[in-house]
Every structure is written in C-alpha cells, then in structure tokens.
Amino acid sequence: MNAFSQLLEQKPASLAAQDFLNRRIFLRNGAAALSAAALAGLLPKGGQASSPSIASFPNFAPKAKRVIYLFQSGAPSQMDLFDPKPMMEKERGNDLPESIRKGQRLTTMTSGQKSFPIAPSIFKFAQHGQSGQWISELLPHLSKQADELCFIKSMHTEAINHDPAMTFFQTGHQLAGRPSFGSWLSYGLGASNQDLPAYVVLSSFGSGRPSCQPLYDRLWGAGFLPTRYQGVKFRNSGDAVLYLSDPPGIDRAMRRGMLNDLAKLNRMDHKTVGDPDIDARISQYEMAFRMQASVPDLLDFSTEPESAIKQYGPDVRKPGSYAANCLLARRMAERDVRCIQLFHMGWDQHGNLPKQIRGQCRDVDQPTAALISDLKQRGLLDDTLIVWGGEFGRTIYSQGALTENNYGRDHHPRCFTMMLAGAGVKKGFAHGETDDFSYNISKDPVHVHDLNATILHLMGVDHKKLTYKFQGRDYRLTDVHGHVVKNILS
Secondary structure (H helix, E strand, O other): OOHHHHHHHOOOHHHHHHHHHOHHHHHHHHHHHHHHHHHHHHOOOOOOOOOOOHHHOOOOOOOOOEEEEEEEOOOOOHHHHOOOOHHHHHHOOOEOOHHHHOOOOOOOOOOOOOOOEEOOOOOOEEEEOOOOEEEEOOOHHHHOOHHHEEEEEEEEOOOOOHHHHHHHHHHOOOOOOOOOHHHHHHHHHOOOOOOOOOEEEEEEEOOOOOOOOOOOHHHHOOOOOOHHHOOEEOOOOOOOOOOOOOOOOOOHHHHHHHHHHHHHHHHHHHHHHOOHHHHHHHHHHHHHHHHHHHHHHHHOHHHOOHHHHHOOOOOOOOOOOHHHHHHHHHHHHHOOOOEEEEEEEOOOOOOOHHHHHHHHHHHHHHHHHHHHHHHHHOOOHHHEEEEEEOOOEEEEEEOOOOOOOOOOEEEEOOOEEEEEEEOOEOOOEEEOEEOOOOOOEEEOOEEHHHHHHHHHHHOOOOOOOOOEEEOOEEEOOOOOOOOOOHHHEO
C-alpha cells in the first residue's frame, strides 16, 4: 500500500472532531440536507423517485438489440431521392397553387419571394428489386438493397428551422435540455458491452455543402438524466478519444492504483454530500480505463479483410469520413454497442442543389449500402435496426431562380421520407403517400413521436413506460404523444 492509500485508510480522531467545526463542511452538509428536504417534497410517499429501473426493461421480447441511426443533418430532398413526382414536369416554372400550399408557414428565406416556381427533380427514378421500390439515380448502390429497405414517405414534424427540428428529433422537444434518444435507450436498457459506452456518436462533414449547419453536443446529451447516460462522441480527426494513452512514465498498473485511490476519495465525498453525479464520475473513470484497451482494438481496421473494407468505398480509409464511420458502426455492432449514431452534415441545399446533392449522395450511397450488406452477411442485420433520414424535408418550389439544370429548395416540415432496414421492419416496403407536389401527406401520416415510439418498440421498450421524474413530473422521449407504426412492423 502506498503512502497516499495509507492516508486514505486513516482518519485521526482530531481530524474527525475538526470536521464538525469546519465551516466548509458545515455549509456543505447543510445545503445537502436542505436539498434532500426539498426533494422529499417532490417524491411519492415512499420517498423514492418513480423512475423505472433497468431491470424493468425490456417490457417484451425485442426485435432489435441495437440501433444504428444514420442522421442526415440538413434535411435531404425527398423528391430528388425517394419520392418521385413525374407529374411535376408539366408544372415546371408554374407558381405553387394556393390550394396546395394552404397558407402553411414559410421560412424567412423564401417568404419574401414574389413567386414560388415549381422545380421538378432533374434526376431520373426507377423501380428496383422484386419489391419495385422507387429510388433516384443518385443512389445506385443503395438501389441494389431495395428489397431490404422500408420507407416511411409520410413523415412530418413541427419545427421549420434546423436547430429546433434536430433538437425535436433527438429529444422529443424543440427546446434544448431534455435527454437525447440514445440517452433514453442507455438509461432504459443499459449497456451490453461493459468495455464500451452504451451510446456512441460519430460525425462527418459532407462534400456537398461542407459549411452546412453545425452540430451541438446537446443533441446527444443526457439532459436531466444522470450524466453517465450521455453519448460519447468520437472525434472525426486526430485521436478519436482524447487522452486515450497514458502519459510517459505511467503504466496500466500505476493507472489502476491511482483510480482506486481516486474512487476512495470520491466515495468519501459522496458519503458527505450525497451528490449522485459523484457516482457517475466514478463509473465514468472506470469506463475510461476500460476504453483505453477496448477503443484501440475497435479502431484497428488492420484485421479487416481487404474485400470487406473496399465495399465501403474510396473514402473508407479517411478517418472521420462517413464511409469510415459506417465501417466503424459495423464493428461497434459486432461488439454490442446499444446505440450508434452517425451525424452526416451537408444536406442543407438552399441553392445549387443538383451539384451539392450529387456530392452528398456520393458520400453516403456506397457506405450505407455496404453497411446493410455487411451486417446481413454477418448475421447481424436480423437484430440490428438501421434508421436513415434528416430533420425535415424540402419544398417542391425553388428557392431563388429556377433554370433548366439548377434550383434550390427551402425547408419543408409537412412531409418527407425516412428509411429503415433490419430488425423488425418490413422489407421492400413503403408506408404512406404524399400529394402530387410532395407538399402534403395524402395517406398514413407519421409524426416524429410516432417514429421514436416505433424504434423504442422494436428495442422491446414501451415508450409510455420509459419515464424519468424531474421537477415534479414524469418525462419521456415521446412526451404525451406517439403511436407505434404497426404497418411497417414485420
């Protein structure tokens, strides 16, 4: 036992007596007592919070053990990718009819336009696979996976601008401060691999519009849940995790001893203060220690067969690229990481859409198709759910000038497309329809809360039961809304 450990083991009577006279200890204990009294007034009579324990989930047998959420930040244009509207060619340049717009609000970027000229997609569509799914020529690799895909073409949301829309998708509320989707999963289901976080976040910059909307850490934050449930973001350049290696002169045994001593100090502090964040800090230190061994192995692609690497496309060896992140997501799935979320920026194409969307599709087409194929080949697609899509859709009318080969599109929350594949969803299936202008939903609408309820259902969780008591009320990801979209379930 070293001198520091010996110091922790002993507590002289004189030191104990001084504690009672120590002003800082007195104030700190007093604050803790007042906090406990205030908290007791908010709790049920039993004195315990009504939040569920991990043991209560899953509520029923899950179809999916893990989810890979491929979030396309900036909002892909549905009518250029998955929702063809051939009738619009006859309407090219005509003003969007008021009978279609129905007075729906516009962003400030187009509300001042004198006209709203209809801009049909210049890209060709074809039906693919035995299921005959309509997919744009921009996605040739993904088209080959048509019979694995499940489309929701009738998504709608409430927010019309990026930040509140992304926050709404990730947390179920437009205002920041609530737990993220992955944090709810981590809180309810826990981790399957004790050497890696339950919730990992990766990000990449799109080549279509590199200076697109930024990302914020709160999109994968724990909100009012204990901080141990927040997403762990791997950096997309340099070391994936900072301080992964021990400094010179520190070996694993020495690090282990330091953490043991630090844990003793933290437990002493917890006994005095009662702050639950101290327990979270201890567990995070332990996870960091385990990650020092597990993360380098995870990031080492040298064990991958060359054929497996090549299928993800030419960018797969570029750290932080969408392709590299897709391969990394598959390796995490093999290691039973519960929630893997990729954010790919660059889809906010208000102008010069034809050029920019080509770049974005080159980024995501081959890697997404490879991820699906790779998981299937390894027997992992049967219990892995893949979700692909952005925060809202785009308008059929052009933002700015419309020419024969160029146009832009504004934000459109009233209808857009999400794509799913894998565990528990129908293969080669399309749910919902939009009108001829891809402006309004004509059949089977699906709200963001419905989508989140469905994802949780596939993970074996009843979204109405996954709650956490905070400031006197029970919160959940879907708030007081949400219905499972049973029509897409296999």
